Amino acid sequence: MGYAAARGGLSAIKSAEDLVARLRDNDPSNRLDIDQFTGRLRLLVDRVMGEAGLWAPEFAAMALRQAEGDVIEAVHLLRAYKSTLPRFAVAQVLDADDIDPERRVVPAFREPGGPQILGRSTDYTARMLKPDTRADEFTTDDAAQREVSSTEVVTTVATPEMRRMSDVLRDMDLLVDRRMATDPEPFDITRMPAKPPAPRSARLSTMARAETGALINQWYRNILGPDGYLHEVTLGEVRHGSLPITTTHPATGNEVTIGQFRVTEVEAIEDLDGVEEDRGSFDVGYGMCLGHNERKAIAMANLDIACHRDGSKSSLEQSILMTTDGLDSAGFLEHLKLPHYVTFRSMVERKVAVRRARTARTTDEMTDEMEVQS
């Protein structure tokens, strides 16, 4: 396989493409079906959709299969695919309280309004690797052993009186009121790049599509972690469930629900203790992302309120807006593999020039000394 200076760059590329496709598609194991991804690797599919900013489970699955499991590569495929799709409608504004929850946890209160639903989570399961290949099958025998009947394995519950914690705090007059009188258009980061100081909607959309690991790292470094910061954070809401999408029918002009999608939503309650803040109140940060990705939504909510409190004084907002996109960071990182021999040649040349200047300077100094001595 050739590289930069070889002739036949096109044939080199084609050979590489063929090799990738052949080894991937002709692997002796069974070919993966799309529903194996959506059914048995749902969290991976959800993560890809979240980072691509596109709800399309089957396409995310296809991308993962084509990318041989490389998450960032799959996200790239999905986003590039999105670039070819026309925008043909805009959804109505969603009310997050319309969520049909599969899971709802409120760490701030023991008895919040409405139920706490542990739901489908491994949070309190012992992390024990089960090497037996059939161990991941849940059988009715297992259920009998645990004295759990199938009707008690609850995944969705209709809950009319689930009160949002920020509303509860507001009623208790403990919440800083940041509601706006106006209703500005949200900043569209896919049409115009955001830069600090940016409106909150730009921050939130950037984080909704951010690379999950990047946000976790930002959280660990800037919010709560061994690197020095200590924000007093308590979570008010951690929800996972589905929301309906409604839009205006282009022909009839009526409101029509065209489908539903799943989100993870988090509200983080921040204990205000800053010099210019109201110590007698709380403030709330918000996070929401596509699919089931609690780490990301929690990090997002904490970083949202941290940016607001910081007020652009530090580089936190710039760091979040500019360094958390997975495609930007990974793409730029990997571009180092491209030929750089022209730039390198220029650097070598300057090194020679610096050494020459040094020699000339030393010679001058020596000549001056000799003149002085003589």
Place this chain on the structure above:
Amino acid sequence: MSTAEMSMADMTSLAAIRVAEPVVRVRNLGKVYGPFDEGSLARTGPGVGTARDSRTGSIVAAWNVNFDVAAGEALGIVGESGSGKSTVLRCIAGDQAATTGDVRFQCHDDGASNILDLDPATRRRLRVDKVSVVYQDAAEGLALGVTAGGNIADPLTAAGWRNFGRIRERAAELLARTEVPLDRMDDIVRNFSGGMRQRVQIARALANNPPILLLDEPTTGLDASVAAGVLDLIRRLLEELDLAVVVVSHDFAVIEMLTQRCIVMQHGRVVEDALTDQLLEDPQHPYSQKLVAAARA
């Protein structure tokens, strides 16, 4: 009437008026932090004993400050910490936004416009060659990671200097004048002692021959002997150059050495305005008397 139509006598009196026009003219300068109503003024000041309005929580850091400074003249602003003296200097420098006031510089628009109304970009440009500041903390006035020569190259290049050799010459000249050893010209300022850093600050401040120089506690925090050397340097420079200078200090020794007139501030207000010699000999206001007595002790 145009200068062409003026008589010789007119032009002479006009010239006389021009010479008498102050280089810096400050009227009604005020700075308040926080919400502020008419009562705030009555609830703060030397009479009340605080700059903080107990009702609104606002701080009247400075109010109703007036003075002129002519070319070749140095005015002192003296008071304890919290008196508002540094606030006044920072409002004139543009480091802080004043709440109210009318400040004129002869070197800008012939003194016809209020500096405080200028947009931030224009105010920043004044700092290149019209107004320079020497801060108590050299880290505020210098880039610590840059060489002494580089810190002087900064205002020179901002003023359009583009010849490396001449920039070096001018920097060397200024460093020689401020008694910084020339073999340290290419050392980064972080490696300099406090006294040396102040000298580099002064050299940098004078780079573009500004008509106005503001000094905020220029020797506070330095060892006594080092401070004495820097003060002596400043005194000699003020004698040689035709600058309009404002010196802020809590230390009467500094005020005495450098200034001809001074104002005394307490809790944000000016309590006395006199010739420096007269103030030290015969202070009128009880607070001035207390300060002078303490200094003499």
Place this chain on the structure above:
Amino acid sequence: MTSIAELTGPPQATPFALLDEESKREIRRALLQAVATPGYQVPFGSREMPVARGWGSGGLQISLAIVGRHDVVKVIDQGDDEGVNAVNLRRLISSSTNTEETTEVNEATIVQSRHRIPEDAMEEDHILVLQVPVPEPLRGVERDMKELARMHAEADYSKMWVSLYEDKVRNGVITQTTGYPCLVAGRYVTATTPIPRWDIPRLHQSEFLTLFGAGREKRVYAIPPHTDVEPLTFDDVPFEVESADGASCRLCGSNESFLVESPGDTPTWACSDTAFCRRRRTK
């Protein structure tokens, strides 16, 4: 917006030049603004492309936005038409537009390039599209984006001048390698992408238009023809291009082109611009 009728018909072919019309129009609008304010970085809604960020997605978007059916496209990387990245970009452009490809400058109308300006002279019919990794020339002296915006807005480049002074004092020469900062039309300091200093004089008062695309950082900028492009340096410190101490290309003998080195006991040199080199050999 697209209508239901369009969507319920048979599937559309990929649009001309990969991007939909609205996206192309948006990029062209940004480019027009860039040409109107030479050297100023214009933000634009950079689309995700089939090439990764950092691999020419910005240059690609520009080429796709300006290319017409009668254009002839040349794409080089480090001066080489056969560099794999150049090949990849070129086939993306030509397959989505059915335009002709060429390796010869005098046949091309659009030249997209990474890190080089072709040695052969370009005329007023040429558009040069340069791929830009870092569009911000002041990033080495300032990190805060709000402060950077202010510095450009107020033409306050003092931090840049101080860094050039310090460089010369510390090293005896100005040691900027590629992407040398230049003052464009006497107003904006601009990052000339990592093109070598050798190529910078070609930008000054050029006959051709140069467009710069930074896809990852989401900005475009331009140097129109007949524009002053002055590398930042002191009056008495000459701007130095890369010298090879009299070396010449082992293939064509040129010592008037930018040469790259093959290291070894006896290093050999060759033209980085392969098309230029090949033409010299076949003359």
